[in-house]
Amino acid sequence: MAAKRSSRVVLRDDSIFTGYSSNGYSVPLDTNRAAGGHDAGFSPMELLLTALGGCTAMDVIGILRKKRQAVTGLEVQVEGLRAEEHPRVYTEIWVKFIVTGHQVDSAAVERAIELSRDKYCGVSATLKRTATFHYSLEIVEAAEPEKERP
Numbered sequence: 001m002a003a004k005r006s007s008r009v010v011l012r013d014d015s016i017f018t019g020y021s022s023n024g025y026s027v028p029l030d031t032n033r034a035a036g037g038h039d040a041g042f043s044p045m046e047l048l049l050t051a052l053g054g055c056t057a058m059d060v061i062g063i064l065r066k067k068r069q070a071v072t073g074l075e076v077q078v079e080g081l082r083a084e085e086h087p088r089v090y091t092e093i094w095v096k097f098i099v100t101g102h103q104v105d106s107a108a109v110e111r112a113i114e115l116s117r118d119k120y121c122g123v124s125a126t127l128k129r130t131a132t133f134h135y136s137l138e139i140v141e142a143a144e145p146e147k148e149r150p
Helices: 042-064 106-120 122-127
Strands: 009-011 017-021 027-028 068-081 090-101 132-141
Touching: 027 042, 042 068, 042 090, 042 106, 042 122, 090 106, 106 122, 106 132
Parallel strands: 090 132
Antiparallel strands: 009 017, 017 027, 068 090
16 A cells, blocks of 8 residues: 655745645745745745655665665756646656766666656656656766875
8 A cells, every 4th residue: 555645834924834744844934025925935836846856866876775886976957947827737848967076977877866757756757647857967077085194
């Protein structure tokens, strides 16, 4: 049986909310000033992009560690373009992976991204119903740590 998830959102002030996870974490939610908010937190749609970045990052780093890749850093940058008409869903999403490490195999990273995209990431599976995804990858060779001098 699938695990049930929950969260709650509580009004704090004017249009500012706090979102709570079932395990006690919190995140501020608001909207921009043009929409009547105060820019005092994530907009729900920004949080959706953040959820996508987090979901795929966790998949990719887990897969790369299983493949014994010497990854020292991973950043996922996500941008989205929304429809003009309500409900203003995302129609285009760009996901850029920046992987830092020592002699990281680009084919291993590409395969990890593919597995996340096509099999594991529930957020991307949800969003791909309305959005076209564009993926890019940058691999940065990590500097060797300085050796201590005697």
